[in-house]
Amino acid sequence: MDIFEKRSLIRAAITRRGHGPPSLNHGTNAPSPLAPDQLLFHNALMLDMRLVRENAAGVQERLATRGAGDEGKIDELLKWDEKRRTLLAQAETLKSQRNRVSKEIGALMAQKKAPEAEAKKAETRQIGDQITQLDKDVAEIEKSRDAILLTIPNLPHESVAIGRSAEDNPVMRHWGEKAQFDFEPKNHIDICERLKLIDFARGAKLSGSGFLLYTNWGARLERALIQYLLDLHTTSHGFTEVSPPYIIGRHCMVGVGQFPKFVDQAYAVQEGMDAGTMGQLYLLPTAEAPVANIHREEILREDQLPIYYCAYSPCFRAEAGAAGVGTRGMIRVHQFDKVELIKIVMPEDGYVELEKMVANAETVLQQLGLHYHVIMLCTGDMGFASAKTYDIEVWAPGQKQYLEVSSCSNCEDFQARRMNLRYKTATGENRFPHILNGSGTALARLFVALIETHQQPDGSIKIPAALQTYLRAEVIKVDSE
RNA sequence: GGAGAGAUGGCUGAGUGGUUUAAGGCGCACGCCUGGAAAGCGUGAUUACCCAAAAGGUAACGGGGGUUCGAAUCCCCCUCUCUCCGCCA
Numbered sequence: 084m085d086i087f088e089k090r091s092l093i094r095a096a097i098t099r100r101g102h103g104p105p106s107l108n109h110g111t112n113a114p115s116p117l118a119p120d121q122l123l124f125h126n127a128l129m130l131d132m133r134l135v136r137e138n139a140a141g142v143q144e145r146l147a148t149r150g151a152g153d154e155g156k157i158d159e160l161l162k163w164d165e166k167r168r169t170l171l172a173q174a175e176t177l178k179s180q181r182n183r184v185s186k187e188i189g190a191l192m193a194q195k196k197a198p199e200a201e202a203k204k205a206e207t208r209q210i211g212d213q214i215t216q217l218d219k220d221v222a223e224i225e226k227s228r229d230a231i232l233l234t235i236p237n238l239p240h241e242s243v244a245i246g247r248s249a250e251d252n253p254v255m256r257h258w259g260e261k262a263q264f265d266f267e268p269k270n271h272i273d274i275c276e277r278l279k280l281i282d283f284a285r286g287a288k289l290s291g292s293g294f295l296l297y298t299n300w301g302a303r304l305e306r307a308l309i310q311y312l313l314d315l316h317t318t319s320h321g322f323t324e325v326s327p328p329y330i331i332g333r334h335c336m337v338g339v340g341q342f343p344k345f346v347d348q349a350y351a352v353q354e355g356m357d358a359g360t361m362g363q364l365y366l367l368p369t370a371e372a373p374v375a376n377i378h379r380e381e382i383l384r385e386d387q388l389p390i391y392y393c394a395y396s397p398c399f400r401a402e403a404g405a406a407g408v409g410t411r412g413m414i415r416v417h418q419f420d421k422v423e424l425i426k427i428v429m430p431e432d433g434y435v436e437l438e439k440m441v442a443n444a445e446t447v448l449q450q451l452g453l454h455y456h457v458i459m460l461c462t463g464d465m466g467f468a469s470a471k472t473y474d475i476e477v478w479a480p481g482q483k484q485y486l487e488v489s490s491c492s493n494c495e496d497f498q499a500r501r502m503n504l505r506y507k508t509a510t511g512e513n514r515f516p517h518i519l520n521g522s523g524t525a526l527a528r529l530f531v532a533l534i535e536t537h538q539q540p541d542g543s544i545k546i547p548a549a550l551q552t553y554l555r556a557e558v559i560k561v562d563s564e
Numbered sequence: 565g566g567a568g569a570g571a572u573g574g575c576u577g578a579g580u581g582g583u584u585u586a587a588g589g590c591g592c593a594c595g596c597c598u599g600g601a602a603a604g605c606g607u608g609a610u611u612a613c614c615c616a617a618a619a620g621g622u623a624a625c626g627g628g629g630g631u632u633c634g635a636a637u638c639c640c641c642c643u644c645u646c647u648c649c650g651c652c653a
Contacts, residue, residue: 172614175622182622185634189582200633207633382611513611 130235131500132164145238148245148462156231163228167221174217181210233343237497239462240434240471246461255473257456258449262480262536269538270481271531272412275301277542278559280534281413293402293417295527300559305420307553308526308533309395312422312447314553316523320443322393322424327373329396333363335376338502339520340468340494341368350399366399370423371520378427379502385509388516389428389436393523396421413527414486420526426519427504430496433517434471437493440521441473444489447524450549453532454478456485470495477528481535486528491521 135142139161143154184207191200244253262268275281280301286294297305316322330352336342341349350366367373374394383390398421413419424443428436441457448455460472469492476485496515499505505513537545543560551557 168614171622175614178623179621181633186582188633192582204633211633511609 130232130238130497132232135160136164142238146235148239148243149236149465150247150463151236153235156235160228160231160235163224163231167224167228170217170221170224174214174221177210177214177217181207181214184210233337236465236467237340237470237494239465240493240495242434243465243471244459244461245463247463248461249464251461252458252464252474253461255457255459257454258445259452259454261454261478264480264538266540268480268535269542270412271479271535274481274534274538274542274544275413278534278544278561280304280559283412290417293415295413295416295418300556304533304554304559305526305530307550308529309420309422311550311553312523312526313393313395315447315450316393316422316424316443319446320391320393322391325374325377325392325394327367327370327377327394327396329367329399330364331367331373331376333365334502335372335379336365338376338379339372339498340466340501341372344467348401350401367396368400369398369421369520369522370394370396371425374423374425375427375498375518375520376502378504381504382513383427383504383506383516385429385506388506389426389432392425394423394425396423398525413531414482416527419528422523422526424491424519424521424523427499427516428519429506430514430517433493433495433519436517437471437473437491437519440519440523441475441489441491444475444491444521444523447529448475448477448488451529451533451547453529453536455488460490466490466492468492468494468497470497475524477532479528479532479535481538482531486532488524488528488532489522491519493517493519 130142135157139157143157146154146157184203188200188203188207191197191203244251246252269277272283276283278300279298282296282298286296289296313324317324333342336346336349345368349368352364352366373396374392377392378390397418399418402415402417424440426436426440445455445457455475455477458474458476460466460469460474465472472490472492474487475489475491477488479486495517498518499515504516504518506516507513533547534544537547539545539558541560543558546554546557546559
């Protein structure tokens with residue numbers, strides 16, 4: 084069987100978007116899964132349109148710091164916005180007229196004055212035609228406007244370092260030191276094969292390259308880590324554990340800003356297996372997607388905030404275009420486990436909460452005795468939805484490189500707008516909360532750093548004390564059964 | 565998977581084409597009354613958009629479309645919930 088046959092079988096049930104047959108439900112003219120009008124389910128905006136109107140120059144300036152050229156979209160956005168408001172005002176005036184005349188008709192009918200009523204009907208009918216046209220125009224304009232808005236990333240916070248790429252990310256701090264060995268440390272692939280923690284060959288046999296088969300103590304270590312992480316964040320850091328669906332609707336992906344930009348990175352469930360108005364279903368790329376959306380389209384009470392959620396889930400990523408870059412081993416895989424942290428907080432608390440979240444993720448590495456540093460992503464390297472992001476990179480001695488195991492972001496109200504999540508203040512005002520997400524932490528790379536850091540001269544792995552009660556072992560040895 | 569019944573405001577619940585400007589009840593807030601309460605009486609209370617603001621206007625009765633001068637109400641599609649049957653870990 085060649086590689087293409089293998090891949091087509093893998094994707095028989097799970098296909099990337101756009102490559103499957105049209106669904107029966109949709110007929111042969113199935114709409115593009117990403118038509119703008121399919122992406123929005125309400126009128127909330129990604130960037131605050133009022134802010135864009137009132138301070139276009141400021142918005143453009145912030146966007147420009149990302150170096151992606153999005154600031155060029157603002158002028159067109161404003162053009163659509165102005166046109167929309169003009170037409171909307173016209174339509175509403177006409178509707179007001181029609182409502183008034185309709186009432187008069189009702190009154191005439193009640194008085195059995197049919198001829199007069201008929202005359203007014205003709206008048207109203209004509210107004211109605213104009214309204215229909217205006218409504219159509221406005222809808223078109225909103226479609227154009229939203230198509231642009233959906234592709235504009237969040238504005239970076241003022242405190243974020245200006246830069247173009249990962250090389251410009253400032254290191255904020257580090258903890259511990261690079262582990263020293265009086266022997267040549269092995270990399271995780273060798274360790275896994277020797278200790279039979281992962282069966283790379285059979286994982287690939289099952290699902291293709293980039294899929295892992297954890298075996299025996301490897302599987303147990305993975306499970307122990309999940310359990311340890313959830314326990315830590317729930318009991319010590321005050322998070323409420325949730326366990327979300329792993330298959331989620333398109334609207335959730337749009338809500339957190341994964342779509343439309345990263346649609347190629349998601350595994351789509353077979354076309355036709357969609358959820359009606361929720362649209363096409365996808366395997367989650369991160370638990371952030373379902374968990375941040377838990378309260379979408381709700382109005383929370385201020386006293387419900389802050390909300391802290393943590394969730395374990397596997398994460399599925401197509402990693403299209405990433406082939407060949409560190410693909411061997413566990414560093415970049417199509418499916419990995421992660422414990423995710425999500426916070427929904429009042430805007431004034433957003434940045435304090437971000438620092439706390441990073442500290443919560445750092446605790447993991449400290450307790451496991453792993454050297455790491457925290458970097459701030461510069462404007463040019465930040466994710467689409469984020470206003471400010473810290474990455475935690477753990478040292479992997481076998482790789483001789485730092486691996487990203489956590490990315491903690493404050494998305495401010497960017498996601499809340501997309502999903503129309505608000506909270507009501509004590510004074511009765513509705514506001515968008517800040518939504519934060521952070522890995523607490525990603526498992527596959529944590530696994531790598533753990534076994535590479537704690538490997539012993541005899542090839543065994545010493546288990547850190549914090550993990551021993553979960554794994555029920557102090558060491559993993561070659562002859563461990 | 566099959567059959568049926570539903571979805572109305574904070575909750576409950578009326579409303580089968582025109583003072584619905586969504587009744588009534590419960591709960592809520594404020595006021596009157598009271599020594600204080602209860603009861604009673606009165607007032608208020610959704611969301612979004614347009615408008616610099618105010619005034620005003622428009623829209624929303626699960627979601628979308630249609631009929632009509634006019635739709636919570638009639639028609640079509642979808643989603644969700646409940647009941648029964650079937651299947652299933």
